[in-house]
Amino acid sequence: MKQAVWSAWLLFLVAATPHAAAVSVTSPDGRIAFELRLNDRSEPVYTVSLADEVVISESRLGLRIDGLPPLDSRLVLIDTVTTMKDHTWELPWGEQRLVRDHHNELLARFSVSGKSGQTLGVRVRVFNDGAGFRYEVSGPSTGSTLSIVEEMTEFHLPQGSEAWWIPARRSQRYELLYRHTRVEAVASAHTPFTVRTPRGTYVSLHEAALTNYAAYTLEQRREGVFKTQLAPSSQGFAVSVPAPFKTPWRTLQVSERATGLIESNLILNLNEPNVLGDVSWVKPGKYVGIWWSIHRGLKTWRSGPRHGATTANTRQHIDFAQRHGFDGVLVEGWNLGWDGGGWFADGDLFSFTQPHPDFDLRGLADYARSRDVRLIGYHETAGALTNYERQMDDAFALYRELGVRQVKTGYVADAGEIERIDERGVLRHEWHDGQFMVDHYRRNIEHAAQHQISIFTHEPVKDTGLRRTYPNWLASEGARGQEWNAWGTPPNPPHHVPTLAFTRLLAGPMDFTPGIFELQFARQEGVQKIQSTLARQLALYVVIYSPIQMAADLPENYEARTDAFQFIKDVATDWDRSIALAGEPGDFVALARKERGGSEWYIGAVTDEQKRELNLPLDFLEEGVSYTAEIYRDGPDAHFREQPYDIVIEQRVVSRGDSMALTLAPGGGAAVRLAPAGD
Ligand code: NOJ
Numbered sequence: 184m185k186q187a188v189w190s191a192w193l194l195f196l197v198a199a200t201p202h203a204a205a206v207s208v209t210s211p212d213g214r215i216a217f218e219l220r221l222n223d224r225s226e227p228v229y230t231v232s233l234a235d236e237v238v239i240s241e242s243r244l245g246l247r248i249d250g251l252p253p254l255d256s257r258l259v260l261i262d263t264v265t266t267m268k269d270h271t272w273e274l275p276w277g278e279q280r281l282v283r284d285h286h287n288e289l290l291a292r293f294s295v296s297g298k299s300g301q302t303l304g305v306r307v308r309v310f311n312d313g314a315g316f317r318y319e320v321s322g323p324s325t326g327s328t329l330s331i332v333e334e335m336t337e338f339h340l341p342q343g344s345e346a347w348w349i350p351a352r353r354s355q356r357y358e359l360l361y362r363h364t365r366v367e368a369v370a371s372a373h374t375p376f377t378v379r380t381p382r383g384t385y386v387s388l389h390e391a392a393l394t395n396y397a398a399y400t401l402e403q404r405r406e407g408v409f410k411t412q413l414a415p416s417s418q419g420f421a422v423s424v425p426a427p428f429k430t431p432w433r434t435l436q437v438s439e440r441a442t443g444l445i446e447s448n449l450i451l452n453l454n455e456p457n458v459l460g461d462v463s464w465v466k467p468g469k470y471v472g473i474w475w476s477i478h479r480g481l482k483t484w485r486s487g488p489r490h491g492a493t494t495a496n497t498r499q500h501i502d503f504a505q506r507h508g509f510d511g512v513l514v515e516g517w518n519l520g521w522d523g524g525g526w527f528a529d530g531d532l533f534s535f536t537q538p539h540p541d542f543d544l545r546g547l548a549d550y551a552r553s554r555d556v557r558l559i560g561y562h563e564t565a566g567a568l569t570n571y572e573r574q575m576d577d578a579f580a581l582y583r584e585l586g587v588r589q590v591k592t593g594y595v596a597d598a599g600e601i602e603r604i605d606e607r608g609v610l611r612h613e614w615h616d617g618q619f620m621v622d623h624y625r626r627n628i629e630h631a632a633q634h635q636i637s638i639f640t641h642e643p644v645k646d647t648g649l650r651r652t653y654p655n656w657l658a659s660e661g662a663r664g665q666e667w668n669a670w671g672t673p674p675n676p677p678h679h680v681p682t683l684a685f686t687r688l689l690a691g692p693m694d695f696t697p698g699i700f701e702l703q704f705a706r707q708e709g710v711q712k713i714q715s716t717l718a719r720q721l722a723l724y725v726v727i728y729s730p731i732q733m734a735a736d737l738p739e740n741y742e743a744r745t746d747a748f749q750f751i752k753d754v755a756t757d758w759d760r761s762i763a764l765a766g767e768p769g770d771f772v773a774l775a776r777k778e779r780g781g782s783e784w785y786i787g788a789v790t791d792e793q794k795r796e797l798n799l800p801l802d803f804l805e806e807g808v809s810y811t812a813e814i815y816r817d818g819p820d821a822h823f824r825e826q827p828y829d830i831v832i833e834q835r836v837v838s839r840g841d842s843m844a845l846t847l848a849p850g851g852g853a854a855v856r857l858a859p860a861g862d
Pocket of ligand 1: 474563
């Protein structure tokens with residue numbers, strides 16, 4: 184690691200012109216520049232540019248804290264320190280194994296003019312793929328609890344930019360269809376918020392290492408000027424923290440190519456390293472489950488004649504998993520509490536340790552292990568947080584004893600309607616992205632880790648890369664997933680996944696639950712629920728990164744299509760490298776990934792409603808090796824509405840230097856396995 188400190192030089196610069204001086208820090212390749220200065224009202228402001236294009240023009244910074252002088256105006260720059268870092272670190276599992284963290288850092292410290300002591304630090308890191316900055320508050324308040332009244336951070340985007348976004352503070356949390364509009368049409372939005380400037384540069388605004396704080400959303404205050412809004416809390420102030428404190432990083436991924444956003448490591452690089460030590464107990468893998476049959480209405484969570492989580496049905500799923508090499512079986516509706524009026528209204532009834540009488544939890548856990556399969560645990564809280572937190576440790580301890588390694592959690596509650604009883608016995612309502620829940624999700628992960636259990640969270644707070652720090656946080660949902668295609672109106676349209684690739688998926692792994700083979704089950708109702716061809720369902724395993732992937736459909740639907748099912752059986756979920764080959768937000772995307780610990784490559788490509796011809800250069804393949812390409816592509820008549828099952832499965836031999844031409848049908852896709860010939 185190289186380190187250089189230029190503070191003395193910068194101090195001179197600052198002392199010479201206390202208000203007007205600008206300090207700037209650039210990316211290692213010199214193309215991205217972050218400039219920080221005090222404007223003539225002594226407010227801290229910044230700009231970001233890529234080469235000669237200003238992508239964030241002068242935007243405000245700062246915090247307002249209850250009982251302290253405003254930390255956003257009448258500031259004086261005290262000192263600055265610039266450092267540089269270049270090192271490579273390893274992900275225990277991930278879309279790649281090695282990550283290079285190469286950045287220049289500037290720490291600028293400000294104090295309030297005429298008042299002594301309290302300082303606002305702005306720490307900026309600029310990488311070749313973007314920039315991040317955070318606030319660090321210290322001073323006489325140390326030891327007290329500070330309440331944040333308002334965060335003043337703004338992002339001033341170029342006029343006429345386009346954005347891909349979902350609205351904030353709505354029902355359904357993050358599970359909304361993305362909109363594609365001019366930025367001026369956005370009122371408030373969640374992040375990742377992805378933008379294309381009029382000059383064609385891509386910028387995605389998000390945050391990293393969201394912990395001990397509330398998530399932020401963006402609110403357009405003046406044309407093109409987006410201000411951070413912290414998610415509300417039932418306590419009044421959005422955030423209360425012990426001083427001194429640091430905020431999460433506010434991030435901007437910046438790239439001339441849309442695919443550059445996908446390849447960016449900025450979010451992970453801005454998170455703290457693994458705090459769990461040896462995490463060899465965290466296992467990526469593939470799972471099946473008693474889940475889609477419930478969402479389809481064929482089975483129920485509640486007990487009765489159609490109860491899904493029976494001992495017999497679970498055994499059949501375990502047998503199926505063993506036959507086809509899956510690692511886990513998820514069983515929803517296994518515990519007591521689903522029989523109340525409507526389970527999402529009666530979350531307090533859930534037990535997380537007591538199985539329903541027709542589900543032999545211990546017997547099934549043993550049966551699964553004897554077949555080299557594990558039960559995957561399930562904790563649906565229905566947003567009744569106090570009930571869950573009281574039982575959480577006992578529930579994890581029980582699962583550990585039973586050999587369960589992974590637990591899916593669920594927080595079904597309308598936005599702003601998470602329930603908790605506070606220390607005084609008062610019922611309070613919280614947001615999924617408010618500070619209380621941000622802290623809960625982390626507590627959940629920490630407690631699970633104590634029992635060597637990994638978590639994938641449904642109805643989460645947005646992912647901000649904490650999987651680096653807590654590698655047992657495998658994935659989360661946090662967007663409209665496949666389940667919406669069972670009952671949602673409208674179902675996910677074909678452009679949904681090519682949009683997710685450049686928005687939600689920039690945040691981290693998603694448990695989307697791909698692999699539906701029975702595609703026309705709702706035709707009799709006049710709605711094509713699954714707006715996808717069969718080949719596209721396979722492509723999702725490569726396009727949507729997650730270390731745990733479900734084969735979501737019913738076992739019988741796979742056994743009826745063993746030819747296409749072979750791809751799901753083969754595809755890896757843990758990768759050595761990932762390359763975004765081509766794509767544009769909302770239109771199409773193609774990725775190639777190399778399996779970890781092996782030599783196979785996989786390609787996945789999906790398109791929107793348009794037919795598309797791709798020609799993908801295979802220059803990532805190893806030199807001098809011939810590969811057998813097993814291609815699963817849309818047939819000549821394939822179309823997501825009329826002919827979703829038209830698929831061609833074929834083989835050919837390819838090597839580095841060749842290109843792969845793929846025709847994607849409307850709503851279609853392609854999946855390719857490339858294995859060294861002869862393997
Ligand atoms: C919401 C989850 O997203 C879904 O996968 C699950 O089946 C339901 N909750 C029921 O717990």
